[in-house]
Amino acid sequence: MIGDRRNAFKVDKVLVVLYILLVGFGWGNILSSSVTGEIGSLLNINELYGKQLVFILLSSVLILIVLSIEAKFYERFASIFYILSIISLIGLFIFGKTVNGSTSWYGIGSFTIQPSEFAKVATSLAIAKFISDLQTNIKLVNHQLKLLVIIFLPALLIILQNDTGSTLVYFAFFFVLFREGVPKIYLYTIGLLFLLVVSTIKLSLITTICISFIIIFINFFRKRKKRNSLIKHFGVIIFCTIFSFSVNYFFDNIIKQHQKNRISLWLKLENNPEEIEKMKRTILYNLNESEKAISSGGWTGKGYLEGTRTIGKFVPEQQTDYIFSTVGEEWGFLGSSFIIVLFVLLLLRILYLSELQKNQFSRVYGYSVVSIIFFHFLINIGMVMGLVPTIGIPLPFFSYGGSSLWAFTLLLFIFIKLDSNKLNEW
């Protein structure tokens, strides 16, 4: 205990500095994109930037609490956190408040909190706990199924609240499972399925089936010495065909129109220039405005608080999901690249530290942290620049919002705490 206390604040300084930079820079951009007219008191909670500053101050309290608690506590109570989190998600069906079509908020007066953000932390802890359990063997299908249940139970609850973006985040845990030793066939299968989906939608059903048939056929003749490979290859062909058919059906009939639009935009299915122009004014509006704002930044940007498209509030939801367009416009190529480098450094640093962990729980948890932050980073910035389909999830540490900021703070600092404790492990 004494040793533990001594190490209580012996934290990884690199991570803390990166965290402070990201949060600080994020707040500066929230100020820029939400300010109207004169900047009054920075703590004015009637303004978004004022509120966010309050959230940031409260985060530092949260950090102190996280770092003060004994590291073992997180491992021991992981299951409890998970169960509490699931209960809070279920509770939304009764007490939830609907914002923008998603019932993912608890509202207490003007204060709202989004449990799905915290569920990521709880799920990370639960996975780490389950995998690091001595009785767990990740190679066993039985245990893999249990893991999938742990991961996708909160995901299911979240998608039922109509929050697709937050649900997709749970797929990020695959990186963790892969690191911890699920068979490689899963990676290949996921890769294959992804290619099949894209190819079916972009090229057409028949083309996809033909291509997969030819590839598998060539593969079969390369390896024909094996006896049972004929049946195996035939099975793959059948699987591909059925999967392509179901993707086709799913895309045409099941998913919602706006999601369909987003995918068709991403894959550039529409070729008629008039239609594209029309789309730029309707479904493509946000993306179009955000790309315009970013490209208008040039090398060095228009200067802080000088972005004409930011001042004019041309990009909707600019403080939240589209915050990166403010960076692009006002700080230009140099500033935006700097932010990307910060994120990459943060992720690599956590990865590096995770691999140093002697305790499997800490390592798995560290991997979860990287996976979640990476997924958010990939989807959010990719979306703002038009590289991935529109999926509304926040940019970690950057976007406006208390729940998101606190959840990511918790996520990161629990890891920092675990990491600071690694010397005490044996």
Add this chain to the structure above:
Amino acid sequence: MRKSLLYFAVIIVGIIFISRLFYLQVYSSNTYDIFEDNAIRKVFTYPKRGYIYDRNEKLLVSNQPSYDVMIIPRNVKDFDTLEFCKLLKIDKDFLIKRYNRTKKYSPRIPQVFLAHLSKEDYGYLAEKIRKFEGFYIQKRNLRDYNTNIGANVLGYIAEVNNSIIEKDAYYSMGDLIGKQGVEISYEEELRGIKGIKFIQKDRFNRDIGSFKNGDLDIVPIAGKDLTITIDSDLQKYGELLMNGKKGGIVAIDPTNGEILSLISAPSYNPNLLIGRNRSKNYMKLYNDSIYKPLVDKSLLNMHAPGSPFKILVGLSALQEGAISEKTTIFCDNYYQYGKEKRKMRCHCGGGYRNLNNAISLSCNSYFANAYRKTIDNKSSTKESFNKWSEQMKSFGLGKYLNNDLSVGKKGIIPDFEFYDNWYPDFKWGATTTLSNAIGQGEVLVTPIQLANMTAVIANKGFYYTPHIIKKIEGSTIESKFNTRKYSLIDSVHYDPIINGLSEVYKTGTAKFLQVPGIEICGKTGTSENFTKIDGKKTQLTDHSIFIAFAPKDNPTIAISVLVENGYYGSRWAGRIASLMIEKYIKGEVTLKKMEKLVIEKSLANEYEKPFLNKPFKINQ
């Protein structure tokens, strides 16, 4: 591989993102241009349009603000209609009608709901307009005329049309542009250069304040004030004299080509073409097919010059040696010519005619003879006729004056090719075209050309291009207005002609038009003219024409007067010329009886004749 997958993924995504940023921000992005930025609204700020002064620095045209109530029908919310109607002094029916009309035209586009509020109404409304969403007040600049004369000279301004917007990048929708007179001739000087104000917009296209506190705004450059050559008192007097008559008066200062007055009658009050009733008034003027008040008759009305043309015929004959100062002929009250022994009638009274009294009595025979001798004295008609034609053109006839008036007509001075096309089958000569000798043939002139011709005679052989500009604030006028253009007649030949013109006033056709104390040289003219009634060529009462300059020595005014269907030259045109000269030289008029007669005379019955659908007599 298991350990490195995420490392790779993170680094690759980082690289892809930075490349994408490079593509968006550096590769495909142009350098930032505020004009391309559609987050910034560019609003034009209009400079003061230049004022117009007359030659005595009397202010003729200035500016006045005008306020229009604009509507964007889509933005209109429920409002207190009673109060609104009271403020605008309109009734409810008008409000509803107007609203429906603008909404039908376009719910989005700002349109004029009520144009040209009075200053008083504007004051009340400005305080309360905020209460009426979807309405706003727009300021416009209108011309303010401190005079009700000279509409044809001053012109007017109106919104620029699409064809000009397409041709000239300076103009954009809703800009005002000169449409006639000085306003169009000196548009570039008067308009100045508009400035630009940059306004930050939000995504709903609403203005949210000036961009960078207006540091980048471009300040408009004010239009230049003009001083024109018109003497507004003389112009006003001329317009008064032309009361009830159609025609034009052009007075030029022969010493410098400045146009002292340019009168087109009937004209209109320039104040009619500003303000709320502009388009109604304009259509009324436009549709007046008898008097055509929008047409500047002093510049555009081509007519046969009549007897004043004899002066040039005489000058040409002198130059070519066809006659001399002493040449005398006997007039039989007609001039017989050609194989068929055709006769040209003469009203001079008959008897011996020398150059002097041939001019003063306007003898047709004398000038027919002179013309014949001029044209037929060379071996080839082509050579002599073309030379004659060039001489006539050197008086500014048969070609554009190329001055600073927005409109003009070339007139006609025929040359050899002209008649050769008419008579390809036989050899034509002087007798074929003999009516040119008395200004009644194919020659056509405009009043300003006649005035300019008079100036050449007054100057004994040269003219300055008649122009309207006297001074442009901060710059000089074109040098072409300061250079002499010489006629092809030697100056020695002018003296006998001028003596003849002086004789016109002493003993000739204008002897009862004398002005005490001023020696005037003048020439009467009567010009036959025709119109088509139901496709039939019908002769109308002759035009009354007069040219004059004064004083005889060192002339300061050269004038031409055309009174359409005014009958013989001295009847109306001559009287008007004398009155104008007296007014200009003395500053006041002593010929009160003549003045009264002229002002009160209306020729309305003459102008109505062709439209009455019944036979009529002419030259009564």
